[in-house]
Amino acid sequence: MQHESRTLSRDEVMKTERRAWVDVGREGGRVYFFDGINFWERHGRSDPQPAAPWRTPPAGWRHREDCHCERCAS
Numbered sequence: 846m847q848h849e850s851r852t853l854s855r856d857e858v859m860k861t862e863r864r865a866w867v868d869v870g871r872e873g874g875r876v877y878f879f880d881g882i883n884f885w886e887r888h889g890r891s892d893p894q895p896a897a898p899w900r901t902p903p904a905g906w907r908h909r910e911d912c913h914c915e916r917c918a919s
Contacts, residue, residue: 853906853916855898861914865906877901 858865858879865879877896878885886896908917 851917852904853908855901855903855906857916858906858908859898861908861916863908863912863914865908867902867905867907869902869905879906 852867853861853865862881864881867877869875869877874888876887878887878893879901884896884898884901885893886901887893908914
């Protein structure tokens with residue numbers, strides 16, 4: 846059985862300062878990343894572009910499956 850990490854809000858992602866992502870569209874949709882400092886957006890196979898935080902999804906963010914930060918551990 847695969848462990849399913851809980852989703853985080855954009856604010857939680859910013860506070861933890863850890864890498865995170867959210868996939869808002871399947872099959873060539875948009876993927877947003879947070880590298881611990883900046884937000885990025887990628888559409889399909891295009892190169893990632895900087896994204897303004899307020900233009901990124903407010904919820905549904907994930908850390909790595911093996912993340913042990915206080916938000917994922919709770």
